[in-house]
Amino acid sequence: MVDNHNIYYIFVIVNNITVTNIKQIILDQEFEVGEIFRNEKIIERELQKYDLQKYLKHPNILAILGVRRSGKSLLSLLLFKDKEYCYLNFDDERLINLETENLNKILQAFYELKDENVEYIILDEIQNVKGWELFVNRLRRTKKVIITGSNSRLLSGELSSHLTGRYISYDVFPFSFREFIKLKGFKLEPDFSTMKIAQIRNLLVEYIENGGFPEVHKFGQRILDRIYKDIIMKDIFLRYNILYKDKFRGLAKYLLSNFACDITFTKLANIFSITDIHTVIDYVSYLEQSYLIFLLNKFSYKFKEQKRAPKKVYSIDTGLMRKVAFQQSANTGRLYENIVALELMRRKSFTNSFNVYYWKNGKDKEIDFVLESNSKVIQLIQVCYDIKNPGTWKREIGSLVQASKLLKCKNLLVITGEHENEEEVVCSGIKRKITFIPLWRWLVTGY
Secondary structure (H helix, E strand, O other): OOOHHHHHHHHHHHHOOOHHHHHHHHHHHHHHHHHHHHHOOOOOOHHHHHOHHHHHOOOOEEEEEEOOOOOHHHHHHHHOOOOOEEEEEOOOHHHOOOOHHHHHHHHHHHHHHOOOOOOEEEEEOHHHOOOHHHHHHHHOOOOEEEEEEOOHHHHOOHHHHHHOOOEEEEEEOOOOHHHHHHHOOOOOOOOOOHHHHHHHHHHHHHHHHHOOOOOHHHHOOHHHHHHHHHHHHHHHHOOOOOOOHHHHHHHHHHHHHOOOEEEOHHHHHHHOOOOOHHHHHHHHHHHHHOOOEEEEOEOOOOHHHHHHOOEEEEEOOHHHHHHHOOOOOOOHHHHHHHHHHHHHHHHHHHHOOOEEEEEEOOOOOEEEEEEEEOOEEEEEEEEEOOOOOHHHHHHHHHHHHHHHHHHOOOOEEEEEOOOOEEEEEEEOOEEEEEEEEEHHHHHHHOO
């Protein structure tokens, strides 16, 4: 029999956390951070070169978002590494059920440990606390504040209305291939010898197999199971009222298994016997908001057509996808496509200078990626591992040339396994120049 008095007692203790308790948590977390900087190899993230500190001028907030365990916390700490700062990670079991009225105790703890004039504050996974928005809004008036979160809805609610645009946000992804090879001690050079190319190709195979989550390269692939379960439990089940948990788990694995494929909400509803299609839409959106997957719309100048057409689904990480998805034979072409989709989304998040779509003409012509900026198509990209196959060449190049004419874009790129050249092709009487580049080179050069 459950003792209700004991339950009430535990609740009171958690929600009456003292400044002393918080100070201990802060000190413990500072020690853990120090151990990381002392004992682990720290890789500079590509986002750092965009001088994120310039967005911390009063009264802005810098929001660093991304999938769980992608390196958001470390990036935040690196931005303040030469500053006197305060740091608190709310993804700590000792802070579970922290109430809004206790947030000011955190500020008091910071002041007692540091100084009331401390200027820099990092609040990690702050969305775990209900009502955090007003607290952060108050802080940013006098402090330079970084917040991190593993849910894209972090800025879609009250914070957006309270700040009225006084924030800038960036998405952090698992390691890019460039970051991964730096971790492996490989030095990029302007030119690549035959031996260097062979080394890069081997590293690309490893990168596709293991993915880019930093902890995988410390603890091995087994950590991917833990990351996946934490995303499902902490970022979705604890945040949303999921009625059909088993069906949700099945849906998540189905989407990860069918990466680089078309999906429709109606088809998903039928597969998992969910009668209300809006439930399916919600479930997919939860997976998107937790950064486990991302969807691409079909390119069209008609907004309704974009929304009604099937979506293409991609995974946030090929290693995680291969670890937790339903087992299937390797499909190198689709793996290449997922890597390219992920890299395009990474580059988009850095610059916010283009949008990414796929394209179909309703028949047999398809383009993997359409890059659009200011209502103009700026590049068409096909991903094809073995372009030398005659049937593949005819299908992929035919689609590319046809789309080039219809979408009025002559910047044509084919990302391949090995083929590298710039060629003029003629298809259906249309002449176009096409650049062919191996995936490894496109990834390391940012072509």
